[in-house]
Each structure stands twice: as structure tokens, then as C-alpha cells.
Amino acid sequence: MIRPEDLLRPTPAGLYCPPGDFYIDPVRPVARAVVTHGHSDHARSGHGAVLATSQTLAIMAERYGEGFTDLRQALDYGDWTTHSGVEIGMAPAGHVLGSAQAIIRHQGLTMVVSGDYKRRRDPTCAQFEPVPCHVFISEATFGLPVFTHPPDAEEIGRLVQSLGQFPDRAHLVGAYALGKAQRVIRLLREAGWERPIYVHGALERLNRLYEREGIDLGPILPATGLKKDALGGEVAIGPPSAIQDRWARRFADPVTAFASGWMLVKARARQRGVELPLVISDHADWGELTDTFNDLRPEEIWITHGREEGLLRWAEINGMKARALRLVGYDEEDEEAPPDRPD
Structure with missing residues (x-):
């Protein structure tokens, strides 16, 4: 089995997949991008090619204009594609309309990049679906026990x-x-x-x-x-x-x-x-984050942005291996508008 750090690794541009030569939610223009959802800290214009759900592609076109990328490829929930031998799938993230977890498979290893997600019902988007994996890459926007959001x-x-x-x-x-x-x-x-x-x-x-x-x-x-x-x-x-x-x-x-x-x-x-x-959030609160880790029980948890210290300690206490990626360029909550095209 390939090592996780050989399949996905943090770079200044974002999470990079060397075998597939693509980035996930890159924070600067790249040749090939997989985009989890339409918020502007994850979905930027100027990439050569963008793979995302059809709804996320529609959101990007609405916000940035039809020329936001040279090539777009829709990959909806449950569908799969292969790029340079790396399998890519999408599962609902429950964050906003079209939001997806990116599933990356290669040489026997499955890694899931959650993007931003929440577990509770949302009448405007598909509900989060846990995906069994070896490595789960999670946000930590509300990664402290004090954050328990009411119904x-x-x-x-x-x-x-x-x-x-x-x-x-x-x-x-x-x-x-x-x-x-x-x-x-x-x-x-x-x-x-x-x-x-x-x-x-x-x-x-x-x-x-x-x-x-x-x-x-x-x-x-x-x-x-x-x-x-x-x-x-x-x-x-x-x-x-x-x-x-x-x-x-x-x-x-x-x-x-x-x-x-x-x-x-x-x-x-x-x-x-x-x-x-x-108190209405489109991100998982502390209970939703830890419930997800308990549901999945992955071999490793990678934490990408937010308050990672609490979750790292929780994982240690609960016998799970976790690390912080400390990626930069993602907002604490959701932005109001792309900077280059005001809403």
C-alpha cells in the first residue's frame, strides 16, 4: 500500500496529489483542481481544469463568470473518475449546495478530504455521508468542546x-x-x-x-x-x-x-x-466532529484548518493517530463574496 504522505501532501498551494498531479481546494491558480464546494476560500477562479459536482461548478460560474476555468468536469455523488491511475469519487459533505467530500484511492489506500462539513440535516443540501477510509482529512473550525450548537x-x-x-x-x-x-x-x-x-x-x-x-x-x-x-x-x-x-x-x-x-x-x-x-452554523460542532471520527475509526486523522489542538488531544485520549496539516488560506467561517467579483 502506498504511504498517505505519498498520495496527498500539503504544499503552499494546498493539498497536492503527486501520482495524479492535481490539487484539492488549491488556494492559488493551478493546472488541475478538485474543488469540494463553492465558497471562495475553497473555490477560486483561474485554474486550468476544475473537477467538482455539477452544482459547485454552477455556483462557480455564477460567482466568477463562465470563464472561471479552461475546462470543467462534473463528478456527482456516487460517481467516479480516474486521472493518471488515481481514482476520484465524491460523497455529500452537508455543508452547502453541491458540497462534497473528495475520495482519493490509489494502490490500496483510500483518503477522504472532507472540505467543510456538518452532520445535521440541512433542507438546502444533501446530508453528510460517512465514507470508510484509511485517512480522514477534517476541518476543525469549531474544534473545541465549548462549541455545541443548538438545534x-x-x-x-x-x-x-x-x-x-x-x-x-x-x-x-x-x-x-x-x-x-x-x-x-x-x-x-x-x-x-x-x-x-x-x-x-x-x-x-x-x-x-x-x-x-x-x-x-x-x-x-x-x-x-x-x-x-x-x-x-x-x-x-x-x-x-x-x-x-x-x-x-x-x-x-x-x-x-x-x-x-x-x-x-x-x-x-x-x-x-x-x-x-x-447560532446557526454550516460547520460541524465539537460533537459532530468527534462523532465522525468515532464512526469512521480511520487509521489516521489529518486536521487541515481551524482549532486543531483540541481535536489532537481528543484523538490521543481515544487512541487515534492524528496530525495537524496547518494549511493556510481558509477562512474561519464562510466568506461573503469572492474578492474579484462582489455579490
């Missing part, structure tokens, strides 16, 4: 409750444009909110893409051209930065909310001036 329905319930308590105030929800915004909308619909939801222009194109992919968001209206003190008792969603700029000033005595796993940290909510913190 999504409870957090959305707090938003609905606030709407009932303050019927004259607009409720502005900061949510990242790809994945989080659409998830918040769907969770509101599941909670019984049938009224139109108003959105910042940064969300409109990706909302339409989700609709084309079969995700019903219900009645959506643009939060533009409104009179001052508008939308009392209504919900408006925009990028987190928008709830703190001029866009927010047109609304009626707004209740500012922010949907993020980091809202579990009260100091972060105070720093942003968030009145209604909503």
Missing part, C-alpha cells in the same frame, strides 16, 4: 418569537450569501413563515440558482427602493456587513440578527452590535 429549529424559533414580540420593528438577518442565507430562508418556511422575505441584492443571483436546483425559497422580494422606516414586522436578509452599513438605515427600528456558529461567543455578538444572535 436549528430552536434558533429560528427565537427569530419568529422576536417577530411576534416586536411587530413594528424590521428584523435584519446577516447571513452569508452562499448557503447560509438560503438555509435561513428554508428554515423560516419550515417554521411556518409564509410572508415574503426581503433580500439584499447580494443574495439575488444565488437565490435564483438555488431555485433552479429545486430548493423552494417561497416568496422573495428585493429590499430596494423602500421608503424610510420600511418593513416593520418583516424579515430582511443580507450579507453580515450590510446590517451595519447604510442599507440597514432605511428599515423601521431594526432588530439586528446574525446567523453564525460564532454567535455562541457572546463577545463576538457584542463586537458586531448584534441584538439577536442566531
Whole structure:
């Protein structure tokens, strides 16, 4: 069997597969890239060829333009391809629409690159599927025991409750444009909110893409051209930065909310001036991370980015071999827009 470090190794450009001569989620333009999902810290433009799920390719085209790569190849869940003798497969990661774990097989060794993932149900994307492997490469965004995220329905319930308590105030929800915004909308619909939801222009194109992919968001209206003190008792969603700029000033005595796993940290909510913190994350919390390691019981765990120290200690206590790759270039949570093409 080939050694893991001979199949995948960290480089300044990202995880590199020497036998296949491709990178996974490279942080700079390369000749051949396998991309796990559409957030801009993992999916960059300028690669010669990109292999990803069809939904991730559609997201990249929407965000960067049709010329984001010279050659694109769709590989959907359960499908396999071979490049230079290395097998590549995709399995759901549960992070955002189209997100995938990249499965790499060669000479009897199976390595799984999770990208970003979560284990709980998300009405806007396929649910995470554990893939048996020799080496599991995991993120660690919320890799500390303090990060135990409450049920999504409870957090959305707090938003609905606030709407009932303050019927004259607009409720502005900061949510990242790809994945989080659409998830918040769907969770509101599941909670019984049938009224139109108003959105910042940064969300409109990706909302339409989700609709084309079969995700019903219900009645959506643009939060533009409104009179001052508008939308009392209504919900408006925009990028987190928008709830703190001029866009927010047109609304009626707004209740500012922010949907993020980091809202579990009260100091972060105070720093942003968030009145209604909503602990809704698209990343695995501590329990989901450790449950995944227990489910898989791989020979090795590699931790790519985030708070790796806690997980390294947990693995040691539980008799698992783990190492930190310390890759750079990945955000703590999800970015608002690609830097070269604002949403």
C-alpha cells in the first residue's frame, strides 16, 4: 500500500496529489483542481481544469463568470473518475449546495478530504455521508468542546418569537450569501413563515440558482427602493456587513440578527452590535466532529484548518493517530463574496 504522505501532501498551494498531479481546494491558480464546494476560500477562479459536482461548478460560474476555468468536469455523488491511475469519487459533505467530500484511492489506500462539513440535516443540501477510509482529512473550525450548537429549529424559533414580540420593528438577518442565507430562508418556511422575505441584492443571483436546483425559497422580494422606516414586522436578509452599513438605515427600528456558529461567543455578538444572535452554523460542532471520527475509526486523522489542538488531544485520549496539516488560506467561517467579483 502506498504511504498517505505519498498520495496527498500539503504544499503552499494546498493539498497536492503527486501520482495524479492535481490539487484539492488549491488556494492559488493551478493546472488541475478538485474543488469540494463553492465558497471562495475553497473555490477560486483561474485554474486550468476544475473537477467538482455539477452544482459547485454552477455556483462557480455564477460567482466568477463562465470563464472561471479552461475546462470543467462534473463528478456527482456516487460517481467516479480516474486521472493518471488515481481514482476520484465524491460523497455529500452537508455543508452547502453541491458540497462534497473528495475520495482519493490509489494502490490500496483510500483518503477522504472532507472540505467543510456538518452532520445535521440541512433542507438546502444533501446530508453528510460517512465514507470508510484509511485517512480522514477534517476541518476543525469549531474544534473545541465549548462549541455545541443548538438545534436549528430552536434558533429560528427565537427569530419568529422576536417577530411576534416586536411587530413594528424590521428584523435584519446577516447571513452569508452562499448557503447560509438560503438555509435561513428554508428554515423560516419550515417554521411556518409564509410572508415574503426581503433580500439584499447580494443574495439575488444565488437565490435564483438555488431555485433552479429545486430548493423552494417561497416568496422573495428585493429590499430596494423602500421608503424610510420600511418593513416593520418583516424579515430582511443580507450579507453580515450590510446590517451595519447604510442599507440597514432605511428599515423601521431594526432588530439586528446574525446567523453564525460564532454567535455562541457572546463577545463576538457584542463586537458586531448584534441584538439577536442566531447560532446557526454550516460547520460541524465539537460533537459532530468527534462523532465522525468515532464512526469512521480511520487509521489516521489529518486536521487541515481551524482549532486543531483540541481535536489532537481528543484523538490521543481515544487512541487515534492524528496530525495537524496547518494549511493556510481558509477562512474561519464562510466568506461573503469572492474578492474579484462582489455579490
